[in-house]
Amino acid sequence: MRLFVPDVIRRKRDGNPLSGEEIREVIRSFTSGALPDYQMSALLMAVFFRGLDEREQGEWTQAMLASGDVVDLAGVPGVKVDKHSTGGVGDKISICLAPAVACLGVPVPMISGRGLGHTGGTLDKLEAIPGFRVDLDPGRFRDQVRDLGLALCGQTASLAPADRLLYALRDVTATVESIPLIASSIMSKKLAEGIDALVLDVKVGAGAFMRDLADARRLAATLVAIGEGAGRRVRALVTDMEEPIGRAVGNALEVAEAIEIMRGRGPRDATELTVELGAEMLVLGGAATDLDGGRMAMRQALGDGRALDLFARVVEAQGGDPRVCEDAAHLPAAGEIEAVRAARGGYVTEVRPRDVAMAALEVGAGRRVKEARVDPATGVIVRVKTGDEVRAGDALCELHHNGSGRDEALARLRDAFGISDEPPAPRPLVVERL
């Protein structure tokens, strides 16, 4: 098939749907380098304005999937279920969720990403564990899912390469913030994992990429439609991202908190989110008949040490020091801890997630550019949640740093909290289920 690309761009620009053949050819020739960036970026901008309908969305995602390999987990018994979060602040849930679900008999082949922008990435967090390797080759990934029920690894170059190329182009052409493009990026990578079912945690609020509910709902519905169109069972939870999840923001600090959650002693919101997402995964994986049964099983696995036992074995299998599961002193620690204190008493009305995230970024916990290295020890421990009552002088949070970026981070943190005489209205953690 020879495509006249300007006609394809024009058709999308004018609001007409593209054929499956056009979509496949565009993605294929872009990935091969035959279709120049300047035509793809014009098409991406047209998609930004015109969107993709459900059929186009499915075909676009499948074309991205077809640009690379798909992990073959057919030899692993059971319903393979993964979870994906659209990205938040303090989102360490994968680290405690995956072992809890896997220890209950549902295999979890989890491929995660690195942090960029204000959100952290699960890979960076796991690498805070001394020795932990996230670069499993597909064979070892499959074997570990079969043997332990869980593997935690990074995306290899061979899975959905079109996504890497497209993302790099979107990043420099202001075409990132497009629901169809976000959805096809997420789903092409997830479908490449060889999963049978998927639970999506679509974040909404000040700390999320989707700041309002209508967008989050639209993204969630698009993701579910793509996954179901590809023959997978998919559930999506739209969850609150108005304040950091749990208390820790920063790589080693978040691993320590995830371990606390697996000891049944984690912060209430982070534990509840783990339980809710896990219950959905257990139902999809056939290990629970309903959500209440799933919730109960999750609480038990987190309370009785089974989740943590499995996590320790996964850490060991992937080259990491399993003693971190016994004692957080085996995790890297920052040289200095400084508190930010309340200037007045009252109720905490806001813990602004982007300010906290940017403070962590300032002291090296995240990346401004793809090439940057993170300092695994640094970050923020938030001591208060919205609704808490504080007195003047109480610690609101602690900055864990190694000198660099300290002043900027403290300035950010002093702006991060709202305190008022009136308590704020409570917010539900799970805003909507699709």
Place this chain on the structure above:
Amino acid sequence: MRLFVPDVIRRKRDGNPLSGEEIREVIRSFTSGALPDYQMSALLMAVFFRGLDEREQGEWTQAMLASGDVVDLAGVPGVKVDKHSTGGVGDKISICLAPAVACLGVPVPMISGRGLGHTGGTLDKLEAIPGFRVDLDPGRFRDQVRDLGLALCGQTASLAPADRLLYALRDVTATVESIPLIASSIMSKKLAEGIDALVLDVKVGAGAFMRDLADARRLAATLVAIGEGAGRRVRALVTDMEEPIGRAVGNALEVAEAIEIMRGRGPRDATELTVELGAEMLVLGGAATDLDGGRMAMRQALGDGRALDLFARVVEAQGGDPRVCEDAAHLPAAGEIEAVRAARGGYVTEVRPRDVAMAALEVGAGRRVKEARVDPATGVIVRVKTGDEVRAGDALCELHHNGSGRDEALARLRDAFGISDEPPAPRPLVVERL
């Protein structure tokens, strides 16, 4: 100034105006090659959707103008006036209009383009005259305007180079059909000619780029606003392009028709258009006090041979064979002429300009790609105008060809005419004046 280009694209994408500094920097760095094509094409697509407001439009045009040289005609006495047409089928008006206006004392520094798509270009038509050179350097161009009152040349690489680069990119990224981009492209080139005033012939209808009146009116108003914003006097006529202008479509055929118009024996519509546009130019140039006076002067110059005399001198000055002005036999002629005849009698209701244009293109009168060579001898002579009464078997048109493309062209021409029992409603030639 260091610009973060994705933010500029994002701002336009989200419907916010760009600052003059941003526009200048984007055009400047694109022209220098520092800003990559893929960012410019995303920005162009965002402009397609969001437009440019009047200030942005002026600054965008000025930035394109500033990318190159401006012809200095300050040393040429008089008000220099040019005409620009947005492109139609059979539009040879420049060739007879410019000498008529110039011989009446208004200097015309005319820089024209080549045909692309379904429309022909004045340069290609002039080059049908044996020996005629359109590549005058700026000094010779200026001297000829001073000495003869008229020069007809092509755009040099040094005038508005940003326009050439942008047009090439727009052509392959489906961002041609954008009124702000069309308007800035036209006006940056026209302002670079060193003119004092400009008459615009904005075509509307089936054979024009603007098919409906609202778009044509919007383009005309944008062109006038840019020109006036740049301190030039500008008039725009929106004129009918529902059927070919005059009878000839094809390069030598159109030159011959333009010469007939300068003999006072041209087709009525083409002559009227020449007179109307010329009257506007004469008023702008101070050679007529009002349009009626301008019309009368134009008719005289076309009727008494003065326009043709000047044209012959310009042809000679630019290396061409002036005998074409005496006898069309000095123009290249096609080897074969075949008529297309009416299958039935009735009134001609339609002469579809794109079908006629495509027929001419098929036999080599136009270009499908920039690099193609045209055959100056080929084309179509349309024997009927809408409203004419015909009998079955009457010739509707003649195809002038040299063998190549003949079957496809005849098939096109057989589809080009509508004949009905009822005469069509007459259409005004000048639809609107701005």
